[in-house]
Amino acid sequence: MEGFDQIIDELRHTLALLPDKRTGSNTQYSMQDAGLVAFSVFFMQNSSFLAAQRAMQESKGRSNAGTLFKTGAIPTDNHVRSLLDPVEPKALFPVYDRIHAAMRAQGVLDGFRCVGGTQLIALDGTWHHSSSKVHCKNCSTRQHKNGSITYHHSAITPVVVAPGRSQAIALRPEFIVPQDGAGKQDCETNAAKRWLAANGAFCHTGNDTLLGDDLYSRQPFCRKVTTTSSSSASPTRTSTSTNGWTSSSPAQACTR
Numbered sequence: 001m002e003g004f005d006q007i008i009d010e011l012r013h014t015l016a017l018l019p020d021k022r023t024g025s026n027t028q029y030s031m032q033d034a035g036l037v038a039f040s041v042f043f044m045q046n047s048s049f050l051a052a053q054r055a056m057q058e059s060k061g062r063s064n065a066g067t068l069f070k071t072g073a074i075p076t077d078n079h080v081r082s083l084l085d086p087v088e089p090k091a092l093f094p095v096y097d098r099i100h101a102a103m104r105a106q107g108v109l110d111g112f113r114c115v116g117g118t119q120l121i122a123l124d125g126t127w128h129h130s131s132s133k134v135h136c137k138n139c140s141t142r143q144h145k146n147g148s149i150t151y152h153h154s155a156i157t158p159v160v161v162a163p164g165r166s167q168a169i170a171l172r173p174e175f176i177v178p179q180d181g182a183g184k185q186d187c188e189t190n191a192a193k194r195w196l197a198a199n200g201a202f203c204h205t206g207n208d209t210l211l212g213d214d215l216y217s218r219q220p221f222c223r224k225v226t227t228t229s230s231s232s233a234s235p236t237r238t239s240t241s242t243n244g245w246t247s248s249s250p251a252q253a254c255t256r
């Protein structure tokens with residue numbers, strides 16, 4: 001991989017494969033176009049879809065943003081929402097894997113090693129929706145003393161980090177959503193356990209340290225880390241090995 005263009009090509013490749021729920025002949029815009037416009041909102045740090053559209057349409061209809069992402073037609077925000085809303089977030093997970101695998105293969109990840117040659121993976125939860133009114137069946141809730149309720153969506157967003165490096169390499173997220181059959185709300189710790197189960201083997205290199213706040217210092221999570229370490233490793237999603245993980249938090253370190 002040689003930089004930005006190839007990363008965008010990986011994104012374009014995955015977006016082109018997104019499921020398209022349209023059944024009629026109104027296919028002026030492709031799923032890839034919709035995905036690229038949505039991505040550009042965040043990449044260009046636009047304040048809104050409208051600002052992103054303007055950025056992509058400026059300069060005689062062919063802007064820097066449009067050139068950057070090699071977009072075709074530029075759909076409106078309503079088109080983008082109607083095309084992308086039915087798509088499961090996991091449809092984009094291959095982007096994380098493909099970029100991570102390319103960085104690993106080209107030795108980029110080696111530059112992220114730090115003390116003792118360990119790879120640092122930072123785990124943290126973040127809210128990406130919060131409202132007292134707008135909510136859905138996948139919302140988590142927080143009840144306040146005055147009886148009001150805040151509805152929110154959140155996720156664990158693990159990243160590979162290293163001291164002195166401003167870049168971080170994003171790994172697959174794990175969403176904090178109500179789980180089938182669970183009596184209680186989902187929580188960050190349970191999401192982190194699921195993330196480990198789903199991604200531990202893929203991310204494990206044999207010398208890895210998980211970083212987290214005090215939530216991650218509790219015994220059940222530390223046990224999960226150590227049991228994952230006994231059955232995970234290697235850069236594929238299928239193989240096994242036996243090297244160790246370390247989990248570390250400011251409050252308490254749990255090491256093997």
Ligand SMILES: [Zn+2]
Pocket residue numbers: 134135136137138139140151152153
């Ligand atoms: Zn919701």
